Amino acid sequence: MEAALKILFVDDEPDLAPLIRQKFRRHVRDGQLDLEFASDGVEALETLDERPDIEVVVTDLNMPRMDGLTLLRHLRKRERQHKAIVVTAYGDMENIRTAMNQGAFDFLTKPIDLGDLEVTINNARELVEREREASFVREAIGRYLSDEVAQAILADPDALALGGERREVSVLMSDLSGFSALSERLEPERVVELLNIYLGKMTEVIDAYGGTIDEFIGDAILVIFGAPIPREDHAERAVACAVAMQRAMSDVNAVMAERGLSDLAMGIAVNTGEVVVGNIGSEKRAKYGVVGSPVNLTSRIQTLAASGEVVITTATRDAAGPTVRIESTRKVSMKGFAEP
Structure with missing residues (x-):
């Protein structure tokens, strides 16, 4: 009715x-x-x-x-x-x-x-x-969908068509440390409540820096900078966003303390490279997303990020330029990737 x-x-x-x-x-x-x-x-x-x-x-x-x-x-x-x-x-x-x-x-x-x-x-x-x-x-x-993708679709329904384009972007991936163990101790409804608090705060930060959330994977977040709206400073935005997300964890943990729970911690990785961005899927079900080796590498590198740490690749450092201050460097070889 x-x-x-x-x-x-x-x-x-x-x-x-x-x-x-x-x-x-x-x-x-x-x-x-x-x-x-x-x-x-x-x-x-x-x-x-x-x-x-x-x-x-x-x-x-x-x-x-x-x-x-x-x-x-x-x-x-x-x-x-x-x-x-x-x-x-x-x-x-x-x-x-x-x-x-x-x-x-x-x-x-x-x-x-x-x-x-x-x-x-x-x-x-x-x-x-x-x-x-x-x-x-x-x-x-x-x-x-992100605001930018939503506005593009509302302005032009043809934007829903399947397909993609090559573009250099920066990819950010974050993941909570110890959240799986916490999930086992809490009722499912409580887990969802706390997850929404965390994701809600992170979404605010990501929106402020012009990132497009590709997807939530449990407590992990995959974010694109430089698509769908091209941005020359996508690498700078991605790194600045990662730092801001780490700082915003204090707000999340303030809520955790109110609920009598221990602090959460997060590791973040940022990588830059050429990917394919666009509508991916079938005519019945599709999503705006990103595909390419740089995405896979970001996911791998994220596993190296300690709690409270932001790890970026050489490609991101070079793209961001002198605006990014590096505290330490390390050289690692990732299985399946030729370049260290």
């Missing part, structure tokens, strides 16, 4: 509210409409403060204390963009034009024809429902 359309009627005529309630009593009873009433613009704004979920405002133009045009100006400043329908005298084209320029969705003339009112409300309902659907799609996409 669709949610009720929430409407505020604003008019100083005392007989209007009973008339509207009688006309739409069945719609209210069936949960199709949710009606509120105010006698002028001042009372309307007070009602909207109490009921920010109201979607449609039907307002008279001539009222005491605050008229309809002034109310429209206030509505335009509010965070929620209410659909406004103005009611005015027949032939009052100047006020109608002003109201429409101030964002009114439609208008009705006095005396109100209840049949016309119902048609206008139905038109508003269709528009509100389309906006609800679009909002749901944006929210759903945003929960599973």
Whole structure:
């Protein structure tokens, strides 16, 4: 069942509210409409403060204390963009034009024809429902894709097509130390709760540095810098993000302490190289991701990162330049990779 359309009627005529309630009593009873009433613009704004979920405002133009045009100006400043329908005298084209320029969705003339009112409300309902659907799609996409990927898809549906392109990016991979042991001691629901706290904080940091989260792998995070939006400073961003993520662990551990649990620690690796980025999968199920040897190498190197440490490769150091301060170096050979 669709949610009720929430409407505020604003008019100083005392007989209007009973008339509207009688006309739409069945719609209210069936949960199709949710009606509120105010006698002028001042009372309307007070009602909207109490009921920010109201979607449609039907307002008279001539009222005491605050008229309809002034109310429209206030509505335009509010965070929620209410659909406004103005009611005015027949032939009052100047006020109608002003109201429409101030964002009114439609208008009705006095005396109100209840049949016309119902048609206008139905038109508003269709528009509100389309906006609800679009909002749901944006929210759903945003929960599973980075903001940049989501915006690209919403702006161009062809961005969903399978395929990829070669691009130099920096890849970051983080993993918690000892989380598996902690998971064995806690109830599954508690593990998910703590994991969401950790991932939520890390996501904030990653977003701040323009990273694209490729996926969560349990408590591990795989992040791309330089895709889908190309960035010349992707290596610098990746290293700076890794350092910021380590610093943010103090916030995570503050929550852990409140729950009576021991601190968590994380190791991070960053690598830079040419990969293929794009939509990977099948026509029915796909994801924006990254494929290539540099990704595999990042995963291998991450196992070398001690708790609280950020390990970067020579490729990342060279790409980032002098902005990165190296505390120590080591030379390791990774199985399956020719270069040390």
